[in-house]
Amino acid sequence: MSVKNIGSTVEILLVEDNPGDVRLTIEALKESKILNNLNVVDDGIEAMAYLNKEGKYKDRPHPDLIILDLNLPRKDGREVLEEIKEHKNFKRIPIVILTISEAEEDILKTYQLHANCFITKPVDINQFIKVVKSVSNFWFSIVKLPPDGE
Amino acid sequence: MSKSNVMKPVEILLIEDNPGDVRLTKEALKKSKIKINLNVVRDGVKAMDYLCKHGKYKSKPKPNLILLDLNLPKKDGREVLADIKDSDSLKMIPIVILTTSLAENDILSSYNQHANCYINKPVELNKFFKVIRSIELFWFGIVKLPPNRLISK
Numbered sequence: 002m003s004v005k006n007i008g009s010t011v012e013i014l015l016v017e018d019n020p021g022d023v024r025l026t027i028e029a030l031k032e033s034k035i036l037n038n039l040n041v042v043d044d045g046i047e048a049m050a051y052l053n054k055e056g057k058y059k060d061r062p063h064p065d066l067i068i069l070d071l072n073l074p075r076k077d078g079r080e081v082l083e084e085i086k087e088h089k090n091f092k093r094i095p096i097v098i099l100t101i102s103e104a105e106e107d108i109l110k111t112y113q114l115h116a117n118c119f120i121t122k123p124v125d126i127n128q129f130i131k132v133v134k135s136v137s138n139f140w141f142s143i144v145k146l147p148p149d150g151e
Numbered sequence: 152m153s154k155s156n157v158m159k160p161v162e163i164l165l166i167e168d169n170p171g172d173v174r175l176t177k178e179a180l181k182k183s184k185i186k187i188n189l190n191v192v193r194d195g196v197k198a199m200d201y202l203c204k205h206g207k208y209k210s211k212p213k214p215n216l217i218l219l220d221l222n223l224p225k226k227d228g229r230e231v232l233a234d235i236k237d238s239d240s241l242k243m244i245p246i247v248i249l250t251t252s253l254a255e256n257d258i259l260s261s262y263n264q265h266a267n268c269y270i271n272k273p274v275e276l277n278k279f280f281k282v283i284r285s286i287e288l289f290w291f292g293i294v295k296l297p298p299n300r301l302i303s304k
Contacts, residue, residue: 086265093262105298112243115236115265118294132293139289143282145269147262148255 011037011141014051014064016081017099018043018073025126026068029133035141040064045076049084052091064094065146068136069116071100071107079110086115093147097136159299160186161291164214166198166231167191167249168223172272172279176218179283185291190214195226199234202241214244215296218286219266221250221257229260236265243297247286 013030017023023041030039040061042048048069051058067085071078078100085091095117100107103121111119120136123129140146163180167173173191180187190211192198198219201208217235221228228250235241245267250257253271261269270286273279290296 092265093259095262095268103295108295109243109297112245112297113239115242117267118245118290120293121295135289135293139285139293140268143270143285143289145253145258145271147259147269 009036011035011065011146012062013037013039014048014067015039015041016043016045016048016067016069016073016078017041018070022070022122022129025129026133029130030137032134033137033141035137037137037141038062044074045078045081047075048073048081049076052085052088063149065149066140067094067096068099069096071098071102071111079107079114082111082114082116095140095144095146097140099132099136158186160188161216161296162188162190162212162214163216163218164198164201165189165191165218166193166195166223166228167218167220168193169220172220175276175279176283179280180287182284183287183291185287187287187291188212193224195223195228195231197225198223198231199226202235213241213299215299216290217244217246218249219246220272221248221252221261229257229264232261232264232266245290245294245296247290249282249286 015026027039030037042051050056051061069078069082082096098111098116098119099122101122108119120132123132165176177189180189192201200206201211204211219228219232232246235246248261248266248269249272251272258269270282273282
């Protein structure tokens with residue numbers, strides 16, 4: 002079991018089906034002072050396959066942080082959240098919900114399912130980039146991430 | 152869509168027994184541009200009394216965010232975390248662990264117990280201020296907190 006050491010690369014899993022948002026996220030994270038690797042899947046089924054290291058994901062690194070959209074094809078983000086947070090090996094992974102929804106019921110429900118935080122995706126591109134940078138700054142320089150326990 | 156009140160203050164519950172750290176946190180939050188009410192309890196038993204609105208805490212508002220030290224008298228912070236995150240009426244409240252412990256076991260078990268994030272308390276004054284400021288900017292500026300309207304029951 003190893004704690005994330007200063008200098009090691011942070012592995013991020015982005016679960017997002019909108020290619021524009023994926024590209025913006027990549028751009029925003031490129032400018033981060035902290036070394037990070039962004040791994041992307043575009044639906045809920047692929048997200049679980051990634052975590053379970055199934056098939057083509059068998060050598061993918063375990064994520065230190067998950068950025069999760071709620072509205073996903075094939076398997077909804079809310080289901081993915083619930084599954085991850087009930088799983089003995091995955092529940093420790095911080096999940097940042099990043100979604101267009103601002104519905105109060107969505108916000109409440111995702112916190113009840115133990116999402117680590119809920120962020121509404123800004124429509125404005127510059128704001129979007131600013132938000133992703135804030136996520137990276139807070140979660141990679143201020144917070145202590147869980148050890149990966151593998 | 153709920154109507155936005157003339158900005159209600161954000162309610163923070165600080166669960167911390169070290170008076171110096173309490174004072175520093177108060178100082179750090181004074182500089183905030185948003186209106187913050189900092190409520191402080193100094194042990195784990197009082198923390199649960201506060202959240203369950205027992206006795207003198209019966210009119211206290213439910214917090215929008217909890218800052219929780221792990222090492223507390225009377226009832227350990229690790230137990231407080233478990234109690235809150237197991238409670239249907241409290242589990243949605245974001246909990247920021249703010250502790251001197253760097254023990255891997257503490258970090259892992261806090262996340263397993265659904266702490267929202269884990270932060271090591273800096274010893275150095277300016278770093279401490281910076282951390283409180285970062286918490287404030289992130290949790291009150293970027294994040295959407297669980298709606299008051301739905302949690303204040």
